[in-house]
Amino acid sequence: MNRIAMLRKEKGLSQSEFAEVFQVTQQTISAYEKGKRDPDSNTLRKMADYFDVSIDYLLCRTNDRNPSKQTYSKEELTPLVPEEYRELFASQNIKYIEFAKKMKKEEIDPDDLIEGLKIYIEVKKKYKNK
Numbered sequence: 110m111n112r113i114a115m116l117r118k119e120k121g122l123s124q125s126e127f128a129e130v131f132q133v134t135q136q137t138i139s140a141y142e143k144g145k146r147d148p149d150s151n152t153l154r155k156m157a158d159y160f161d162v163s164i165d166y167l168l169c170r171t172n173d174r175n176p177s178k179q180t181y182s183k184e185e186l187t188p189l190v191p192e193e194y195r196e197l198f199a200s201q202n203i204k205y206i207e208f209a210k211k212m213k214k215e216e217i218d219p220d221d222l223i224e225g226l227k228i229y230i231e232v233k234k235k236y237k238n239k
Contacts, residue, residue: 112167114142116160131155 117127117138124138131138131152140146148156157164162174 111142111144112169113138113148113156116156116162116167117142120160130159 117124120127122130124142125135128135128138133152137146141148153164153167157167160167163171165171166174
């Protein structure tokens with residue numbers, strides 16, 4: 110079975126309903142599912158986001174729905190860390206790549222991390238002012 114069809118059915122959507130979500134015709138969805146036509150890169154990206162899977166999963170290049178990266182460069186991670194926390198990372202000698210690996214290994218949610226950093230900064234400010 111085609112991955113798009115499988116994921117669509119998991120969501121309980123008909124081809125027509127699914128077509129409405131992506132503003133295409135039911136015939137287009139049918140063609141995608143039968144392998145007669147391939148979605149363009151923009152549509153693939155939207156579908157991957159909609160189903161919360163990787164594009165590789167949609168294209169049957171992997172069986173892992175949403176593989177996470179194993180390593181990250183400082184250049185990749187820096188934009189993900191809010192500006193106000195970058196100095197904290199640097200001041201605490203946190204290595205970006207090591208940190209990313211640790212986050213993956215311990216399955217740390219990035220939102221939880223941000224909340225933790227906010228608390229850490231507040232506590233640090235309170236003790237610094239005393």
